[in-house]
Amino acid sequence: MTGNIRVDWGRGDIAALFDLPFLDLLHEAQTIHRRHHAPNEVQLSTLLSIKTGGCPEDCGYCSQSAFAKSGLKAEKLIDVDAVLAAAAEAKAGGSGRFCMGAAWREPKDRDMDALCTMVSGVKAMGLETCMTLGMLSDDQASRLAGAGLDYYNHNLDSSPEYYAEVITTRTWQERLDTLERVRASGMSVCCGGIVGMGESREDRVGFLHALATLPAHPESVPINALVPIKGTALGDRLIEERNTKIDDIEFVRTVAVARITMPRSIVRLSAGRESMSESTQALCFLAGANSIFTGDKLLTTGNAGAGADARLFEKLGLAPTTSEEPARVAAE
Ligand code: SAM
Ligand code: DTB
Ligand code: SF4
Numbered sequence: 001m002t003g004n005i006r007v008d009w010g011r012g013d014i015a016a017l018f019d020l021p022f023l024d025l026l027h028e029a030q031t032i033h034r035r036h037h038a039p040n041e042v043q044l045s046t047l048l049s050i051k052t053g054g055c056p057e058d059c060g061y062c063s064q065s066a067f068a069k070s071g072l073k074a075e076k077l078i079d080v081d082a083v084l085a086a087a088a089e090a091k092a093g094g095s096g097r098f099c100m101g102a103a104w105r106e107p108k109d110r111d112m113d114a115l116c117t118m119v120s121g122v123k124a125m126g127l128e129t130c131m132t133l134g135m136l137s138d139d140q141a142s143r144l145a146g147a148g149l150d151y152y153n154h155n156l157d158s159s160p161e162y163y164a165e166v167i168t169t170r171t172w173q174e175r176l177d178t179l180e181r182v183r184a185s186g187m188s189v190c191c192g193g194i195v196g197m198g199e200s201r202e203d204r205v206g207f208l209h210a211l212a213t214l215p216a217h218p219e220s221v222p223i224n225a226l227v228p229i230k231g232t233a234l235g236d237r238l239i240e241e242r243n244t245k246i247d248d249i250e251f252v253r254t255v256a257v258a259r260i261t262m263p264r265s266i267v268r269l270s271a272g273r274e275s276m277s278e279s280t281q282a283l284c285f286l287a288g289a290n291s292i293f294t295g296d297k298l299l300t301t302g303n304a305g306a307g308a309d310a311r312l313f314e315k316l317g318l319a320p321t322t323s324e325e326p327a328r329v330a331a332e
Contacts, residue, residue: 009212009261015205017257022249026287029256033288036263041321042313043097043266043291045130046090049299050118051077051102057134059157060166060233061194061226063300064103070231072300077102080117087122093294093306094320098122099130099153099190101299105170106135116147123148130190135170135178141185151220152182153190159206162199166234183216192222192268195254196246197234204254212261220291221258221265225251225272227301248280252287259288266291273304278312285316 017025033039054074055064063070087098100118107115115131122129131144132153144152157163160172182189191214193207211221225246229235238245258267268291269284276284296305304312313319 005217005264006261007213007215007217009209011205011209014209014212014257014261015202017260018201018205018253022253025253025256025260026283029259029288030286032260032263033290037266037288037290038321040316040318041290042285042318043268044095044294044320045097045099045268045291046086046093046095046295047099047101047293047298047303048083048086048090049103050083050100051075051104052300053103055103056105057169058167061197061229061235062103063229063232063235065232068229068232070229070235070300074103077111077114080114080121083118084121084125087125087127090295091125091127095127095294096321097128097130097151099132099151099293101132101153102134104134106137107133107140109140112140112143116143119144119147119149123150132190135174136181138181138184141181141187145185145187149187151188151190153220153222154178154182155191155193155222156207156210157193158197158199159203160210161206162197162203166197179214188219189214189216190220190222191218192220192224192258192270194224194226194271195251196226196238196272198237201250204250204257208254208257208261211258217262217265219265220268221262222268222270223255223258223289224270225276227271227274227298229301248277248283252280252283255284255289256287268292271298271301274302278315281312282316285318290321 052075053064053072054066058067059065063072090098119129128150130151130153156175163172228238267289269289293303295303297303
C-alpha cells in the first residue's frame, strides 16, 4: 500500500476483475471513480509532435519508427516559437495540459536547452506541461523538472511478455529505469499503453498488473487503442486480418479495471478515439476514464476533433476540468 492505495495486486485479482459480469464491473468502477474524482469532469490534454519520424526504435505500432514503411518524412526538432504558437491554440481551445512528443530513443544533451525553453514557455502560459522524449538520464530528468516540466510520459505499452514481441530495441527494464528516474526527479508520471495489438486477455491483465504494482501509481494512465497505420508491423497485420480490432466491450473492461486498480489516477482515453462510437466512449467514461486528447491530431494520426468532442460532452453533460487537484481533494 502507498497511503491507502493498494499496489500489491496479484495477476489473479486483476484477472478476476476482468471476468466480472460487465454490469458489475462497470458498477464497481463507477463507484470507485466517484469516491476519488468529480463524476462529470474530463481533463483535456493536447498533443504536439516536436520532432517527427526517423526514430531508431522498432516499436511495431509506430509510424515514426525508421523500421516502418509509413512514408513519414523525418524532421528535426521544431522551433520554440512553433511550439508556443501551438500551445496558445491549445489553451484557447480549453486544454489544460500540453504534451510534447519527440521520436527519439533518448534526447541528446545538445537539445536540452531548447527543450527546457519550450517547457518554461508553455508553463508561463498557464498550461500544465508534459513531454515524451524516450529514455532519460538522471541529469536530463532533473533539468526538465527544474524547467517546470509537470509530467513525463513513458509507457510500458503491454504485458512484459507481449512487450518483447512488439519492441526489441528497448528493454522492459530500461522502461522501468526511466520511470524511476522521472519519479526521483519529482515530476509526475504518465504511463500506460496500447490494447488491440493482437495481445491476449492475459496480456491485458499483465499490462494493468505491471502498472498497478509500480512503487507508486502513475498520476496519468493513457489507454490507447491501436491506430492501425499502413507500413507498420502491427498496423499491416490488423489491416490484413480485418476484424481483429479489439472488441469495444473488452476495451471498456480494460478501462474499468484500470480505474479500479489505480483509483486515484487520471485514466486517459487516448489514441483510437477517432474511430470509436459515441456510445463506446460514453461507456469508457462510465468505466472511469476522465481525460482525453483534444484537437484534430494526435502525433501523426487524426483525432476526434473539437466539434465532435463538444457535441459528445453536450450530450453526456460532461465538463472539462483544467486541474485534477480539486477532484482528488474532494475524495479525501
Ligand atoms: N518516442 C517516445 C517513446 O516512445 O518513448 C514518445 C512518443 S510515442 C509515440 C508515445 C506512445 O504513443 C507509445 O508508447 C504508444 O503507447 C503510443 N502510440 C504510438 N503509436 C500508436 C498507435 N499507432 N496507436 C496507438 N498508440 C500509439
Ligand atoms: C500516449 O500514450 N498516447 C499519445 C501520447 N502518449 C504521446 C500518443 C498517441 C500516438 C498515436 C499515434 C500517432 O498519432 O502517431
Ligand atoms: Fe520511437 Fe516512440 Fe515511435 Fe517507439 S513509439 S518508434 S520510441 S517514436
